[in-house]
Amino acid sequence: MQESEFNRWLLAAIGRSPTAFHVAANVRDLLTDHGFTLLEESEPWDLSTPGSYVVVRNGSSLVAFTLNGEDPARTGLRMAGAHTDSPALKVKPSPIRRSHSYVQLGVEVYGGALLAPWFDRELSLAGRVSWETGAGGLDAGLLDFARPVAVIPSLAIHLDREANRNRSINSQTDIVPILMQAAADGNEPVFADILLAQLRRQHPEIDCRAILDHDLFFYDPAAPTLTGLAGEFITGPRLDNQLSCWTIARALIDAPERKNSLIILSDHEEVGSGSPEGAGGPLLDSVLERLFPEPGQRQQVIRRSLLISADNAHGVHPNFTDRHDGNHLPRINHGPVIKINAARRYATTALTAGFFRLLCRRQNTDVQEFVMRSDMACGSTIGPLAATRTGMQVVDVGVPTLGMHSIRETAGTSDCPGLLRALQGYFSLASDDPLWHGWLS
Ligand SMILES: [Zn+2]
Numbered sequence: 001m002q003e004s005e006f007n008r009w010l011l012a013a014i015g016r017s018p019t020a021f022h023v024a025a026n027v028r029d030l031l032t033d034h035g036f037t038l039l040e041e042s043e044p045w046d047l048s049t050p051g052s053y054v055v056v057r058n059g060s061s062l063v064a065f066t067l068n069g070e071d072p073a074r075t076g077l078r079m080a081g082a083h084t085d086s087p088a089l090k091v092k093p094s095p096i097r098r099s100h101s102y103v104q105l106g107v108e109v110y111g112g113a114l115l116a117p118w119f120d121r122e123l124s125l126a127g128r129v130s131w132e133t134g135a136g137g138l139d140a141g142l143l144d145f146a147r148p149v150a151v152i153p154s155l156a157i158h159l160d161r162e163a164n165r166n167r168s169i170n171s172q173t174d175i176v177p178i179l180m181q182a183a184a185d186g187n188e189p190v191f192a193d194i195l196l197a198q199l200r201r202q203h204p205e206i207d208c209r210a211i212l213d214h215d216l217f218f219y220d221p222a223a224p225t226l227t228g229l230a231g232e233f234i235t236g237p238r239l240d241n242q243l244s245c246w247t248i249a250r251a252l253i254d255a256p257e258r259k260n261s262l263i264i265l266s267d268h269e270e271v272g273s274g275s276p277e278g279a280g281g282p283l284l285d286s287v288l289e290r291l292f293p294e295p296g297q298r299q300q301v302i303r304r305s306l307l308i309s310a311d312n313a314h315g316v317h318p319n320f321t322d323r324h325d326g327n328h329l330p331r332i333n334h335g336p337v338i339k340i341n342a343a344r345r346y347a348t349t350a351l352t353a354g355f356f357r358l359l360c361r362r363q364n365t366d367v368q369e370f371v372m373r374s375d376m377a378c379g380s381t382i383g384p385l386a387a388t389r390t391g392m393q394v395v396d397v398g399v400p401t402l403g404m405h406s407i408r409e410t411a412g413t414s415d416c417p418g419l420l421r422a423l424q425g426y427f428s429l430a431s432d433d434p435l436w437h438g439w440l441s
Contacts, residue, residue: 001254003417007234010416011224013246014238018126018219020060020084020267021142023242027249027265028056031064034253045290052258055287059128059140060084060267061277063287064249066258066427073297075431076304078261079392080251080423081382082244082311083269083279086237087111087405088217089118089175091125096191097176103189104176105150110217111270115169117407118218122148123177127216129195131208141206143199143214148221150177177218220407232333232413239409241269243399244310247416251423261427262287262305266382269311279382285389299391304437306352307394308426309383310419312411313337313370315400328371330400333412335366336419339396345380347387351439352395356422358435363425365418368400393439 001009017023032038036052039045047053050069056062061084065077089107097104109115126144133139152175157163169175180189192211199208224236234243245265252263268278275281292298313336316329330337338353339346353369360367372378383396399415429436 001250001420003414006250006417006420007226007413009250010243010246011226011234011236014236014242015223017238017242018124018144018221019088019128019217020086021128021215022126022144023084023245024056024060024062024265024267025142027062027064027245028054030249030253036064041286047291057283058267058275058277059142061283062265063262063283064252065262065287065291066252066260067291068258068260070260070431072260072292072304073300074304075260076301076306076437078259078427078429078436079263079305079307080248080426081264081266081279081307081309081386082248083241083267083273083382084245084265085111085267085270086240086242087113087270088219089113089177091127091214091216091218093213094191096188098182098188101182102178103180103182105179105191106176107218109171109175112405114403114406115171115175116167117403118175119152119154121151121220121407122222123150123152123218124221125149125216125218127214129199129214129216130212131196131199131206132210132212134207134209136209138212139206139208141199141203143195143202143216145198146221150179150218152177222408226413227410234411234413235408237408239401239411240312240404241310243312243401243411243416244419247399247419248310248423251420252427254420255424255427257428259428259431264382264386269382273382273385279385280389284386288390302390302392304440305392306355306439307383307386307392308356308423309347309381309386309394309396310336311381311383311396311398312401312404312409313339313398314404315402315411317402323373323376325371325373328369330368330370332400332402332410333414334400335360335368336397336415336422337368337370337400339381339398340369340371341378343378344384345378346396347383347394348396349393352393355435355439356395356397358438359426359429360418360422362435363421365422
């Protein structure tokens with residue numbers, strides 16, 4: 001796939017995936033369209049023949065793997081991981097608020113969102129809803145209004161003369177989206193009825209008596225786009241971490257010769273990963289236990305496996321260069337970044353970093369490195385959780401990004417194609433290649 005073609009595909013995939021639920025469903029569909037067999041965790045698995053499989057948990061996390069017939073206890077698994085969720089505003093259980101002539105929806109802040117950019121944007125609403133069926137059963141599915149339905153207007157500067165110097169944002173009172181004008185008769189709208197009407201518009205065939213509950217998030221429905229005079233930047237919502245999710249999935253599909261491989265895309269990274277489907281939970285362990293039930297064999301597989309954990313890295317911002325260590329200044333369009341931290345907020349070691357560096361060199365991909373300023377706290381990602389839970393070796397990497405956790409972030413057009421090439425080479429790496437397992441100590 002040409003770089004420009006891949007970037008077009010990438011932006012369209014992000015545009016179609018407003019929440020972690022949509023990422024998991026869309027990646028699942030992409031993989032099954034390319035020959036992966038869908039497995040259910042609640043059913044027995046027949047893995048007796050070599051093949052490619054995908055399993056989804058909670059509708060928001062996904063594991064896919066290829067077993068090519070080689071003995072995994074000798075070859076290990078070429079693993080890659082990323083997270084499906086992004087910071088957002090999550091709708092409260094009983095969200096309707098009425099203030100003067102406005103109907104608003106109460107929200108909680110999901111993850112470490114940069115709140116200021118949420119003002120004055122057209123917002124849409126998407127996620128998952130559960131409902132009662134006509135027969136009194138329980139069912140659930142995806143919902144997406146897919147058009148602007150709300151806005152959070154700024155307070156005019158005339159009413160807050162300090163706004164450009166000192167405006168703080170109260171997440172309970174200041175960022176409540178306006179959904180509509182109140183009816184003149186004073187009747188309150190019922191949120192479940194609004195959702196039911198949207199569900200019926202989207203899926204007229206669904207047998208739904210009443211909406212029961214919802215996991216819904218406000219999001220920016222404006223499509224991700226190319227910008228910069230030469231179109232060298234990507235700006236868009238949810239680049240952290242959908243750039244990595246989609247690049248990993250595409251690399252797995254397009255790898256010239258897919259070896260024993262596994263990808264894991266986890267929800268809830270932005271809130272600490274502590275859930276049954278998050279990277280702090282048992283999903284990866286459960287899959288490995290089912291693939292390799294004999295503990296000794298499983299340990300061999302884990303010790304011979306490597307996880308490339310991909311999550312966006314902080315590119316150096318030209319207006320704020322002092323926020324970086326002067327020797328570690330990742331630049332957009334200069335390649336994926338290896339992330340290193342002495343306190344193990346990243347799981348990279350000299351061996352795993354060395355592996356990724358050689359892999360990128362072989363795949364004609366530039367590579368950079370990032371370490372936080374010593375006087376600033378470092379973020380983290382799924383890599384250290386996978387390393388700590390399973391004992392496998394991990395390298396934390398990511399494409400450089402500006403404005404991380406804003407409602408729209410900025411990245412480069414050549415960094416994801418570079419990561420794609422590296423991962424395609426990785427998933428195809430022969431088991432007797434001197435690079436593979438060079439990091440075994
Ligand atoms: Zn991230």
